[in-house]
Amino acid sequence: MASMTSMDGPVYREIARSITQRLELGAWKPGEAIPSETRLKEEFGVAIGTVRKAVDELVAQGILLRQQGRGTFVATHNRERQLFRYFHIERQDGYKEYPEVKLTGFERIRLGREAADKLALHEGDRAVRLRNTLSLEGRAMMIEDITLPEALFPRMTEKKLRERPNTLYKLYQDDYRISVVRTAQRLSAGVAPRDVARLLDLPAGLPVLVIRRVAYAYHDKPVEFRVSYVDTRAHDYVGDTHR
Numbered sequence: 001m002a003s004m005t006s007m008d009g010p011v012y013r014e015i016a017r018s019i020t021q022r023l024e025l026g027a028w029k030p031g032e033a034i035p036s037e038t039r040l041k042e043e044f045g046v047a048i049g050t051v052r053k054a055v056d057e058l059v060a061q062g063i064l065l066r067q068q069g070r071g072t073f074v075a076t077h078n079r080e081r082q083l084f085r086y087f088h089i090e091r092q093d094g095y096k097e098y099p100e101v102k103l104t105g106f107e108r109i110r111l112g113r114e115a116a117d118k119l120a121l122h123e124g125d126r127a128v129r130l131r132n133t134l135s136l137e138g139r140a141m142m143i144e145d146i147t148l149p150e151a152l153f154p155r156m157t158e159k160k161l162r163e164r165p166n167t168l169y170k171l172y173q174d175d176y177r178i179s180v181v182r183t184a185q186r187l188s189a190g191v192a193p194r195d196v197a198r199l200l201d202l203p204a205g206l207p208v209l210v211i212r213r214v215a216y217a218y219h220d221k222p223v224e225f226r227v228s229y230v231d232t233r234a235h236d237y238v239g240d241t242h243r
């Protein structure tokens with residue numbers, strides 16, 4: 001590329017942006033290999049070290065995955081990735097497992113101010129809100145209220161959510177071509193709403209951990225806002241609050 005003749009930093013970032021744009025357009029699907037670094041080097045007309053630096057950045061962001069001896073692949077969401085990248089709750093003795101997830105609410109709504117701000121939309125825009133109850137060892141320990149913009153997730157139905165064969169983020173990838181690549185979270189202590197306390201079997205007034213999380217797709221586009229209530233009597237939040 002003729003424009004890629006300046007310092008190495010801007011060049012590799014431009015290449016990373018170009019690869020990301022192609023991913024967004026569906027040039028390579030989740031789970032597929034991207035072209036080799038040698039081919040990318042020839043295409044972009046830069047040193048292979050510059051291409052490698054661009055790919056390294058996308059791997060660090062979780063957009064691409066390197067597999068030793070096989071190549072570099074578009075990241076795909078599955079239970080293992082969900083457990084270790086996005087689920088930060090574990091038992092107080094350090095034991096961690098994938099939770100049982102049950103859809104316990106579904107409705108079509110108009111965005112309130114907080115959700116609209118988090119999703120970079122307008123108050124009153126149409127959205128879908130679902131509620132998941134997450135259980136570990138047979139006991140409910142987290143309630144998640146998840147808000148999705150209707151414009152990004154048209155024809156999202158309760159049936160589709162109940163019958164999904166994999167994680168929620170895999171559904172976003174497969175049905176809507178939306179890949180969550182990072183999340184940003186804020187944690188606080190609070191009192192669960194009455195209906196949440198009932199689902200978690202909490203005594204009245206017992207504090208819970210409240211997590212407000214925004215999920216972002218390519219180019220830092222917000223695609224999901226969720227508020228989670230966690231019963232911490234037997235479980236802790238462990239992990240990076242920004243990933």
